[in-house]
Amino acid sequence: xxxxxxxxxxxxxxxxxxxxxxxxxxxxxxxxxxxxxxxxxxxxxxxxxxxxxxxxxxxxxxxxxxxxxxxxxxxxxxxxxxxxxxxxxxxxxxxxxxxxxxxxxxxxxxxxxxxxxxxxxxxxxxxxxxxxxxxxxxxxxxxxxxxxxxxxxxxxxxxx
Amino acid sequence: xxxxxxxxxxxxxxxxxxxxxxxxxxxxxxxxxxxxxxxxxxxxxxxxxxxxxxxxxxxxxxxxxxxxxxxxxxxxxxxxxxxxxxxxxxxxxxxxxxxxxxxxxxxxxxxxxxxxxxxxxxxxxxxxx
Numbered sequence: 001x002x003x004x005x006x007x008x009x010x011x012x013x014x015x016x017x018x019x020x021x022x023x024x025x026x027x028x029x030x031x032x033x034x035x036x037x038x039x040x041x042x043x044x045x046x047x048x049x050x051x052x053x054x055x056x057x058x059x060x061x062x063x064x065x066x067x068x069x070x071x072x073x074x075x076x077x078x079x080x081x082x083x084x085x086x087x088x089x090x091x092x093x094x095x096x097x098x099x100x101x102x103x104x105x106x107x108x109x110x111x112x113x114x115x116x117x118x119x120x121x122x123x124x125x126x127x128x129x130x131x132x133x134x135x136x137x138x139x140x141x142x143x144x145x146x147x148x149x150x151x152x153x154x155x156x157x158x159x160x
Numbered sequence: 161x162x163x164x165x166x167x168x169x170x171x172x173x174x175x176x177x178x179x180x181x182x183x184x185x186x187x188x189x190x191x192x193x194x195x196x197x198x199x200x201x202x203x204x205x206x207x208x209x210x211x212x213x214x215x216x217x218x219x220x221x222x223x224x225x226x227x228x229x230x231x232x233x234x235x236x237x238x239x240x241x242x243x244x245x246x247x248x249x250x251x252x253x254x255x256x257x258x259x260x261x262x263x264x265x266x267x268x269x270x271x272x273x274x275x276x277x278x279x280x281x282x283x284x285x286x287x288x289x
Contacts, residue, residue, distance in 0.1 A: 002219075013188075020188035021180075021219040027231045043231050046222040050215050053190030061193040083192045085205035089214040093238030137205060147238075156206030 007052040007135070014044050014102060017051050035104040042102045046094060049135050049144050052108050060084070085156070090128060091149035098143045106135045106143065113147065124154030161229055163265040163288045167257040169228045173220040173271070175250045177212060182247070185216040214241040216252060217251065217280050221271045224253035228284050239282030241274070250274045260288045 011029070018028035023156055026033035030042040034043055053059045061084060100106065113130030128151050135144040164280050174181065183197050191213055192203040202210045218239050224233060245251065259266040265288040270281040 017188045017219075020185040021223055022181075023226075025226070025231065039232060045219065045231075046226065046234055046237050047215060047219040050191075050219075051189050059190065061191050063192065063194070065176050085195050085201070089241055091240045091282075092215065092218055093236070095236045096234050099232055123263075143257065 004107060004109045005055055005057055006109050007049075007055045009044065009100055009102055009104040009106060011042060011102045013051060013054070014042060014048065017048050019044055021045060021047075044100045046096070046100075047092075047110075048100065048107075049094070049133075049146060050092075052106070052133075052135070057106070063067075083100070087151060087152050088151050089148070091147075091150040093147040095145040096143075097143050098137070100135070100137070100143050104137045104143075106137055109134045109136070120153065126154075127152040161233070161289075163229075163257050163260060163267075163286070165257050165260055167265075169224060169255045171224040171227060171253050173251050173253045176243065176246060177247055177249050177251070179247050179264040180285065181223065182212050182216065184261050185213055185219070186242070189199060189213065189215060191215065203244070209247060211247075212245040212249075214280070217245050217260060217271060220251060221253040221280055222256060225284055225286070228255070233286040234271070235285040235287065237282070237284040241280055243277055243279045245273065249278065249279075255284070263288050264285055 015029040023045060027036045027039060028045060029042065030036055031042055074126060110131055110133040113132050115129045118126045118128065128149055131148045133146040136142050186192055186197055195205060196210055196213050199210055221239065222237060225237070250273065254272065255267050255269050257265050258268050265286050267284045267286060269284050271279050273279055
């Protein structure tokens, strides 16, 4: 992942993200609705910052993204941390410090957290890795801190 | 909204999830891991079909919280992904206030599929008044 990149918060992206979550509340798309005006303009759903993936230059899970510089050749399904079919999202945590508004330009900064290993019941040996990501607005105000835990499995997680 | 210990909320956040729902979330979020939209890829990887992004379920679950508390009430929100969500699933998000202290409510949050199995579980904190 890039150490840092810019994530401009666009009204259309907020609307699309809310729609994908089947959320029709006007505070996510209609600046003229009284509810939106009452809170000073459009805000974003609690998990919206995850869509910063679109702006992450090294985002591993968008294999068909057109790029100026060709990526290192790798097999379909091979991502930054190995085979994407074997990496699952184990945990996600957000802390909300300050509202994100349409028009904000967020600076996204990530750093690795802890790593640990565990013997899984359903997927063999499990390797956990943690990433901490901060989203700061154009005024330098910390808006959201995200902590993501990914798990790499040896085989497909058995269905039970 | 004034919250007190024992307050509960429950909401069906998606009925009969389709592959189109999952694809729409992929487009909005930017997560194009083929395991979530490419059935051939998913089966080759050992799964019976595509399955939803964990973040899709987390986002749907958050809608229960914001429908209840409003879009600016949350101070934190975190989940563990405990079980995969498949096309055809119907999800019910549930919450219960377990503590109120210094104006902040701690809320246990979890979502169940149509079989009563927990697919995400975690915790949120929110302004209590």
